[in-house]
Each structure stands twice: as C-alpha cells, then as structure tokens.
Amino acid sequence: MEQTLTVREILNIKEPAYMIPMSISADNKWLAFCLGGKAAGRESEGVSMAVEGTTQWVCNMETGHAFPVAQSGNSSWAGVWSPDGRTLAFFADIDGKACLWLWDSKENGLKKASALIVCPFFGFEKPIWSKDGKDIIVKSLPPEGLSADFYPVTDEDILLSPDHKPKVFHSMSDRKAGSNIDDDTWVNRYRAEISKINIETGTSTLLCSGLRPVAMELSKDGRSLAFTSCTGEERMDSQQNNFDLWICSLDSGDPPRCVAGGIRMNYGLTFGWAANHSIYYTTSGHLADGGLWHVDTYTGKVELLYKNEKNHLGHDYEPPKPFNDGKVVLIANDKLWCFSHDTGGLEEITIKGERIVVAGFPVTDDDQILLQTHNPHGIQDGFCRVDLRTGEETILIEEQAGHLPWYESGSASGENTIAYFHQDADKPPALKVFDLLTHTEKTIELNQINSTLLGTSQLIRWKTGDRELKGALLLPKNIKKPVPVVIRVYAGSMQSESIRLFGLSQTKCDNHQLFASRGYAVFLPDLPRSWSHEPADEITKAIENAVEALVKHPDIDPDRIAIIGHSFGGYSALVAITRLQLFKAAIISAGVANIISNYTQFDSWDPDTTSNYGMIEGGIFNMGATLWDDQDRYIRNSPIFDFHKIETPVLIVQGTRDHICHAEAGPMFSALKRLNKPAQLVLYDEDHHQSSWRHENIEDYYQRVFDWLEKFL
Known part of the structure; x- marks a missing residue:
C-alpha cells in the first residue's frame, strides 16, 4: 500500500494563528508570534472561541531558537514587547482563567501580572504598554459576565434559563432610550471593561465600563487611549456593523467621552492617532462611504476629508497612517495612497510592475513606509520600501512564495528587521528574518514533513x-x-x-x-x-x-x-x-x-x-x-x-x-x-x-x- 499523509501529520503542522499579529522587540533580538492549535476544551474563563487553543511563541532572531513561553496553558496569545524590548506581555489561561502574563527575556522568567480576568474576543485585541513601560491596558471581565462566545453551551442552557424558569423572548426591543447596551444581541461578545494594570504592584485601575470595546490605540504622547465600541448592525437587513469612537485619559481621571458616533466599519480597526491629538479613520462595509474622516479630539469637530466613489478607501484592517507633515498614508483597493491634509488632495503612489499592495507597516519618522506586495501574474510575494517624498521604491524581497499580511499573523517589522512566514503549496510555513541593513536573510524551520508525498x-x-x-x-x-x-x-x-x-x-x-x-x-x-x-x-x-x-x-x-x-x-x-x-x-x-x-x-x-x-x-x-x-x-x-x-x-x-x-x-x-x-x-x-x-x-x-x-x- 502506498504511503499517504495522515490527518494527524497535517494537524501537527505549526502554522500562524489567525489574526494575531507578530511583535519584534525594540532591540531587534526577539520575535513574538502565535501558532494556531486546538485546546482540550473551552473550559477557561475569558478565552473566546476566536483564540482558543493558540500558543504564544518567542524566537531569538540571532540564534534561531524558537519555543513556547506558556506550555502549561491551554491557550496563550497576543504577545507584545515592552518599550525597552525586554519583557513580553501576553494573555494566557495557565491557571484556568485568562489573565495577563509577563515573560522576561533576560531571565527566561514567567509571572502573572495580575489576577484580573481579561476577555479580548479577537486575537488582534492585544495588551497595550504605556510609554514608560510601567502599566499595561487590557480588556477585562465585566460585572455582568461574558457571552456564550466565551463559554460552552450545555443542553440545559438550550431549553431553560439557569434558574429553570421559562425563557421569554420579545420581537420588539425593550432597550431604554439613551442606552446603547441591549441584553440580547450578538455584539455582547465584545462587552468588557477597560483596565490599566501596574506591572510592579499587580493592581488595576478601571478606565471604562459599560461599553463594547474592540480596537484600542494609545495616543502619540501616551496620555490618551482611543477605542471603538461596537453598537451592532446598522439595519436588520444588512451585515453592516457600526462603531462609536471613544477616548479616555490614562492619568487625569476624566470620564471617557465619545468623539464620533455611527462609524461604519467591519471590525472597528481602521483609525489612527496623529501627533496633534487628532484621529483619522476610514469607513468600510457595503453601506460605507469609503471616505477619510478626521476628528479633532480637543474641539470635538468631525469632518469628512475625502470621498470619491472611484477611490473607495475602506479597508477592514489597514488604518490610516498619519505623518507629522500633514500627510496621511492609506492602503486601499490594492494601491498605496497619500492624502495631504493641507491641500485636501489624494494621490496614488505608483508601485513598479504588476504588483499590488497587500499591507503596510507602521511608518517611520523619515517619510518612509514598508509595504508587502503581491504579483498575481508572476505569483510572487515580497516587501519593498517607498520614500513618500520622492516616490522612490526599493524592492527588498521578491520570491515565488506565499506571504501572509501582518493582520493575518504573517509578518512584522522592527527598526532594522522584517520577520515573516514563508510557505508554498508544497512547503509548510517557516519563519524568515530579513536584515534591512545588510539585506541578508535567515530561515528558521518550524516543521518537518515528507516532501515526497x-x-x-x-x-x-x-x-x-x-x-x-x-x-x-x-x-x-x-x-x-x-x-x-x-x-x-x-x-x-x-x-x-x-x-x-x-x-x-x-x-x-x-x-x-x-x-x-x-x-x-x-x-x-x-x-x-x-x-x-x-x-x-x-x-x-x-x-x-x-x-x-x-x-x-x-x-x-x-x-x-x-x-x-x-x-x-x-x-x-x-x-x-x-x-x-x-x-x-x-x-x-x-x-x-x-x-x-x-x-x-x-x-x-x-x-x-x-x-x-x-x-x-x-x-x-x-x-x-x-x-x-x-x-x-x-x-x-x-x-x-x-x-x-x-x-x-x-x-x-x-x-x-x-x-x-x-x-x-x-x-x-x-x-x-x-x-x-x-x-x-x-x-x-x-x-x-x-x-x-x-x-x-x-x-x-x-x-x-x-x-x-x-x-x-
């Protein structure tokens, strides 16, 4: 009998977890990445169906040594390096509940940062470090508990309420005027508090409650947090999600405030801070205008900067990337765009050949951006660097291989490094590390499989x-x-x-x-x-x-x-x-x-x-x-x-x-x-x-x- 691949062999393949971005330490030594898998069972409080069974790994990019940092947990994910590059913050259910954990790269030490139960739903909802590295912002367990997307449903739950009384349902909403929380809605999977954890003391401070936060981002000066709160589908006959944009102060004690409402997005990800405390965002979804919007967080003014039916700027994952000189870089419709806040004009930055733009990494201070590209005709994926002042493009990598974008857990960029997963139809995923200074590359194999099959x-x-x-x-x-x-x-x-x-x-x-x-x-x-x-x-x-x-x-x-x-x-x-x-x-x-x-x-x-x-x-x-x-x-x-x-x-x-x-x-x-x-x-x-x-x-x-x-x- 001819030998064949077994299902178990394929299930043992190490592959990137879905939509959990990678992270490179500030010293360009360590890479954090997450692998997909399957846990023994959904038994851990705070672990959603979207991240269940994932495993947090780190890799020393100098030696190529890669290993998991929380082997005793069923699920661990969303690792982010501290500002000094030494400590990895990530979520894990090591003790049976999802909490924030810290791994020290110098001492190879692991400790729980706080007993607070965290509850991010998607893998891209990561811990956020404060600028000084003393605090970490997380989504935490709300007092009313979590939705069924975090818990296994029992046969008893299907027929009866927990107290065995009959269940009663109403076709018309009983939501009270002025309330944006409805007890019976799928968006309650996002319901959570936002808390700040001090990593020295383990104490937590409540920043926000009563909302459904999804994406969060720290302002450039580190003093304010912006986040989107999902309000649900816009209409019963559509799958268009709506979000409100909120900000809260990390140190003033002022209550959170909504700065823009009714924003059409699919995942609430496409917003970004500028240096002047303003926020840019784009809309996405089949009812969205695909425009570029601007919010002045001081005055509360919200304005539409650009809208054109031919250039729909909507994207599910790529946020606008503001520069200090008033430029805003966007990736949409497989192209690279640059909007000038001063002139109100949108310009396409042409990429060489027949390649399309897949994703972009956070911009640097010198008007340059790293892009992931794809050539559908030559079936090549790669990376390039573009100078936004001159339009000059430098191709860094171009190969007949499959690359996943950063938002699908496929790549990350550091100050002098690109790390990415490399694969092909007959090659399982492997890590590659590319040095931007020497243009040399290192391959880190994660899998072994019989290629003759x-x-x-x-x-x-x-x-x-x-x-x-x-x-x-x-x-x-x-x-x-x-x-x-x-x-x-x-x-x-x-x-x-x-x-x-x-x-x-x-x-x-x-x-x-x-x-x-x-x-x-x-x-x-x-x-x-x-x-x-x-x-x-x-x-x-x-x-x-x-x-x-x-x-x-x-x-x-x-x-x-x-x-x-x-x-x-x-x-x-x-x-x-x-x-x-x-x-x-x-x-x-x-x-x-x-x-x-x-x-x-x-x-x-x-x-x-x-x-x-x-x-x-x-x-x-x-x-x-x-x-x-x-x-x-x-x-x-x-x-x-x-x-x-x-x-x-x-x-x-x-x-x-x-x-x-x-x-x-x-x-x-x-x-x-x-x-x-x-x-x-x-x-x-x-x-x-x-x-x-x-x-x-x-x-x-x-x-x-x-x-x-x-x-x-």
Whole structure:
C-alpha cells in the first residue's frame, strides 16, 4: 500500500494563528508570534472561541531558537514587547482563567501580572504598554459576565434559563432610550471593561465600563487611549456593523467621552492617532462611504476629508497612517495612497510592475513606509520600501512564495528587521528574518514533513466575457494517467490567491495535500459574483465556466469530478449539483439548502446570534428583499426545491453547535432520503468550522470524506 499523509501529520503542522499579529522587540533580538492549535476544551474563563487553543511563541532572531513561553496553558496569545524590548506581555489561561502574563527575556522568567480576568474576543485585541513601560491596558471581565462566545453551551442552557424558569423572548426591543447596551444581541461578545494594570504592584485601575470595546490605540504622547465600541448592525437587513469612537485619559481621571458616533466599519480597526491629538479613520462595509474622516479630539469637530466613489478607501484592517507633515498614508483597493491634509488632495503612489499592495507597516519618522506586495501574474510575494517624498521604491524581497499580511499573523517589522512566514503549496510555513541593513536573510524551520508525498501547484486561466479568471490546481506526484479531481467551491471568493499557501489553504484543517497524497487533484477556482439578487444563477454560471476550463487539462479525468464546499461554499455546491450534472460525488459541510428556513432560524440559547436576516437579505446571500416581498425568489434560490434533480451522492457533515446553520442538515438529509437519493448525514458535537474541532473528530471527518470519494469517484 502506498504511503499517504495522515490527518494527524497535517494537524501537527505549526502554522500562524489567525489574526494575531507578530511583535519584534525594540532591540531587534526577539520575535513574538502565535501558532494556531486546538485546546482540550473551552473550559477557561475569558478565552473566546476566536483564540482558543493558540500558543504564544518567542524566537531569538540571532540564534534561531524558537519555543513556547506558556506550555502549561491551554491557550496563550497576543504577545507584545515592552518599550525597552525586554519583557513580553501576553494573555494566557495557565491557571484556568485568562489573565495577563509577563515573560522576561533576560531571565527566561514567567509571572502573572495580575489576577484580573481579561476577555479580548479577537486575537488582534492585544495588551497595550504605556510609554514608560510601567502599566499595561487590557480588556477585562465585566460585572455582568461574558457571552456564550466565551463559554460552552450545555443542553440545559438550550431549553431553560439557569434558574429553570421559562425563557421569554420579545420581537420588539425593550432597550431604554439613551442606552446603547441591549441584553440580547450578538455584539455582547465584545462587552468588557477597560483596565490599566501596574506591572510592579499587580493592581488595576478601571478606565471604562459599560461599553463594547474592540480596537484600542494609545495616543502619540501616551496620555490618551482611543477605542471603538461596537453598537451592532446598522439595519436588520444588512451585515453592516457600526462603531462609536471613544477616548479616555490614562492619568487625569476624566470620564471617557465619545468623539464620533455611527462609524461604519467591519471590525472597528481602521483609525489612527496623529501627533496633534487628532484621529483619522476610514469607513468600510457595503453601506460605507469609503471616505477619510478626521476628528479633532480637543474641539470635538468631525469632518469628512475625502470621498470619491472611484477611490473607495475602506479597508477592514489597514488604518490610516498619519505623518507629522500633514500627510496621511492609506492602503486601499490594492494601491498605496497619500492624502495631504493641507491641500485636501489624494494621490496614488505608483508601485513598479504588476504588483499590488497587500499591507503596510507602521511608518517611520523619515517619510518612509514598508509595504508587502503581491504579483498575481508572476505569483510572487515580497516587501519593498517607498520614500513618500520622492516616490522612490526599493524592492527588498521578491520570491515565488506565499506571504501572509501582518493582520493575518504573517509578518512584522522592527527598526532594522522584517520577520515573516514563508510557505508554498508544497512547503509548510517557516519563519524568515530579513536584515534591512545588510539585506541578508535567515530561515528558521518550524516543521518537518515528507516532501515526497506532497503535490505541486499550477494556475489554470480562462476568460468569462472580457474578464480573465484563474484557478489554483494541486496535482499529485508521479501522474501516469488522468486523475480524479475534487473541486472546492465558495461563490464570490477568488480562491486562486491561495496557490502559494501550504496545501492551498490558510488553515491546516483544509489542507488539500491530504487529497493529493491519495492521488486526487484539487481545484480551487475564482468564482466571481455580479450581486444580482439571484445567487443561484450566478453560482451556476461561475462553476460551469470553471469546470469547462478544468477538464481541458491533460492530467484531469473529466468523468471523475467531485465537489466540496463549506458554509456558503456548501450552499454553492448544493446549487451546483441541483443544476449541473457534472459531479460523481459531493461533500456538503455546514451548508444551507433552504434559504427560507435559514432566514427564519431560531435558537433559544442565543436568539440574536442566530438571526440570519442580514446575511440573507443584504449579506452574502444578497437576496435583496424579505421573504414576504418576493417569495418566488427565495424558492428558486433554495436548492432543496430542486433536490429531485440531484444525481450526485451527497455526504452531509454538520456541527450541532453551529449557530449559523445547524438546523439545515437534518431536513437536507430527510429530503434526499425521501427522494431515494444516496446520501449520508454525519453530525459532530462541534462548532461551525473544522478549525475549532477536536482532532479526533477532524480525523473521523476526513476518513469519511476519503471513503466517500473512494466509493463514488
């Protein structure tokens, strides 16, 4: 029997944790980075589902020695170096509760900074050091406790309240006038106090309470803290999040104050302090104007500086970067922009060749900025330095490899150093350290894997109208005749961008080398959408065009094609198998077959978290109307009404704790069973995506997938 990659081997791969930025010490000696993983169970107070199982690591960039700093914790994350570069502050649940911990790089010593329970939700919500290094600002446990996103839900919680009394729900909000806190809303996952911890005494000072803070940033002089507080979705029919911008003093004792309200952002990250105590921010989301705004924190004046439909400046993660001379640097639409506060003009700073701008590092005082770039045609990633006064560009690194941006835990910049994760379709992530002074590079290997089992990648290109599209194809080694292929679909996603990621995936739970080592090709096509309010038609056309291009490849067997999709990808795959008779097997994971039932889904344990109105009407499904406005549209875009046309055997996989669509899998299976179609339903006591699943369940899932493909493909 030929050797294949095991699921356990892939799950043991060390890869960067999602959206937990790296940090380089001030002396350019130490790198802090976080690796993804899976904890034994969500048992620690203050640990959210977004960071569960992560591990905080440090690396001596001179010696290349890398190691975890909190081995006894289930979860540790968000390490940030002190101003003097000696001490790492990070969050960990070493004692069963999430707290702030300190690691001393000179003494290799670890200590708890405070017994205060911290509760950041996202990985990018990091500890913030004061300028003098004596205090650290954190999000801490509110008196009313945390939302279900921090705790496991028990069977008892689903039916009864903790005191076993009946639960009562109201369709109309009971929120009192003037209150911005609603007891039953998904945004309460962000509810927290903001506290300042003195690292010498361990005592804490309350800075703010009663809000839902997300992103925080210290002013240039270190005396004030700005933060965004999430107020929820703007409308019931959209997924547009709104935030208020607040500031509080660290030393005056003045109460926090809101300086700008109703800001449209997706994550509340895109704001930045200028040296004159003003704040710049951009808006993002499908209802946002994409403009550049300015707040004078002294006068309270809020003004729109720039808005242009052709140059939408919205970005989910990249904040404006103000300079001392009145310039503001922005990264948007894959380009680098410079706004002059004095003239009110916006200018594009041209990058050489066909490269696009992915991300930018914090600017230096001499009008220079470091950029991450990507060349989609040459499939090269790299770094360059741009002088904003002259526009002169210096290419530092350019290589055929996959780099993740800083906000996806992929890179960091120090005074003289760039550190980044380097990977390719057949190369697991490794750390690289680049010296900006000598232009020399060092590689720090974190993984070992049998490369003889790994497939290789290439691009397939095709045209739809005047638009060129691409697909990432992973082929197994030593092909002697055309091979079966698994096509992964997710409508609206440009999946070809993953061609330089290990296994064509950012997460190891979806690593496609598992398929390649078993003789299957894997195809990830670009599947653009026109947002016409008819998603099924758009999906059908996009997948049909992609398959037509795929089967022209000489190494692909056109008679042995399987399709797989997760979440909206599961919906995409269901649309495909009801409308296209091209597939010999299908795997539907956390999919939606009935838009009507998913639209009206209700769960007593968290009714607002599971309200899918925005997702269906104006979000990713983009129906553009309520069910009662256009019932026919909901029916014709719900694959379940066409299940009688399915000729493909369907494996249905579902996590029962999935708050988005757990109720869809059962009716899907029942319908196929009544129609006498070959199908199998597998339920796991897990959440929405496999990245949060227990390893034994991921192994079971893949074994069933491979058995299904072996049987029907």
